[in-house]
Amino acid sequence: MSRTRTPVVAGWFTEGTVEKDFRLLGTRCCACSSVFFPRQDTFCRNPGCTGGELVEVPLSRRGTVWSYTDGRYRPPAPYISDPDAPWEPYVLIAVELAAERMVVLGQAAPGVGIGDLTVGMTVEVVPGVLNEDAPQGGGTVWTTWHWRPVTTATGAAQGGAA
């Protein structure tokens, strides 16, 4: 059965599963060149700007780890989760994008733990899956973005900006 892939937030990233084409999508103000992510589509948030047209721009694929942490326990309400489902620890990374001069949060790709990360290492954005509905619930695959350390051909993680 083919499953529907639906972005968990529409318009924040490109669709499709080809890693090299996958990008986060922000907007850039034509007047002051400020870039926004999450995207701003109605007005420029730069207080020193009189406002310009906001156009969609793909963000840099790679950035450097600014900070990271992991979630090892189920957050309290109002966070919604199934108390009967096993809690899967996850890693959250704050990634600095040099060209856009911003920090973008995201979950680490599956299999990446905090022991695999260091501040300043290069990571790249890859398509990811946040959740999959049960087939009887429509079987929708909810897509998101993940950050993954950039590895060399030998498989070792690479430091510094690429």
Ligand SMILES: [Zn+2]
């Ligand atoms: Zn502006």
